Amino acid sequence: LHTLLAALALVGVTAPAAAQTNSIRSAPFYPGESMEYAVGYGRLPAGSLEIGIEELDTLDGRPAYHIVFQAASNQAISYIYDINSREESWFDAREFYSLRYRRESTENDKTRTKEYVFDQQRQVRIEPDGDVSPASPRAVDQVAMFYYVRLLPLEPGSKFVLRNQADPDDNPLTVEVLKRERVKVPAGTFDAYVLDLDVKTDGGLFKKGGENRIWVTTDARHVPVKISSKVGIGSFEAELVDYTRGAPVPSAR
Numbered sequence: 001l002h003t004l005l006a007a008l009a010l011v012g013v014t015a016p017a018a019a020q021t022n023s024i025r026s027a028p029f030y031p032g033e034s035m036e037y038a039v040g041y042g043r044l045p046a047g048s049l050e051i052g053i054e055e056l057d058t059l060d061g062r063p064a065y066h067i068v069f070q071a072a073s074n075q076a077i078s079y080i081y082d083i084n085s086r087e088e089s090w091f092d093a094r095e096f097y098s099l100r101y102r103r104e105s106t107e108n109d110k111t112r113t114k115e116y117v118f119d120q121q122r123q124v125r126i127e128p129d130g131d132v133s134p135a136s137p138r139a140v141d142q143v144a145m146f147y148y149v150r151l152l153p154l155e156p157g158s159k160f161v162l163r164n165q166a167d168p169d170d171n172p173l174t175v176e177v178l179k180r181e182r183v184k185v186p187a188g189t190f191d192a193y194v195l196d197l198d199v200k201t202d203g204g205l206f207k208k209g210g211e212n213r214i215w216v217t218t219d220a221r222h223v224p225v226k227i228s229s230k231v232g233i234g235s236f237e238a239e240l241v242d243y244t245r246g247a248p249v250p251s252a253r
Helices: 002-008 144-151
Strands: 011-014 034-041 044-059 062-073 083-092 098-107 110-119 124-126 132-134 159-162 173-185 188-198 211-217 224-231 234-244
Touching (some): 062 098, 062 144, 144 211, 188 224
Antiparallel strands (some): 159 173
């Protein structure tokens, strides 16, 4: 219970009375869960996105979900802009904060790597060369945040102001549940909550000032079935093609 209360202290909630009595729930996602998406830019098929939990790892004696994002442009788009990236997060399975983050991306033959570990007690991020930068209390990196949002007690009319993004300059992230609707994607037709994300900086999938949306299933798993970001005349959209649920691991509870 203390973990849930600590996490909720970083969340400002505006919601119907029923939602205010809820707290962040035990994780509805398990090791082995995987989601595959078809990605489009505008009207053009652009590539693929895979998101999943590879395993329940152990980091400094703590159980951690090893989360992996992999994105790749297809052959047609690669002639214009070639990108291949892999982001990894080690997300504490009990405390729901980040322990480690790593990103390796190749864009037009240029490879870049970014990596740091979190010292949650000192509220800092530490890079391999020893450089230290501030981190928010109970910091969650941009990959793990995708899962953290799934822990929230979502229902239409709810609004969450999150102040625990890894970089304090990125706070707050505001998540609002706009409505419930049926959405059709290649993986099937789902009842979904439409989430609007207001971000303060450009980073990851979402852009500042854009229309940033995630459609998540209305069941306890809150599986993201569609993701979109629109800024000006540009747009990104990912639709779920395949989903594997995974299986619970006792030590993560």
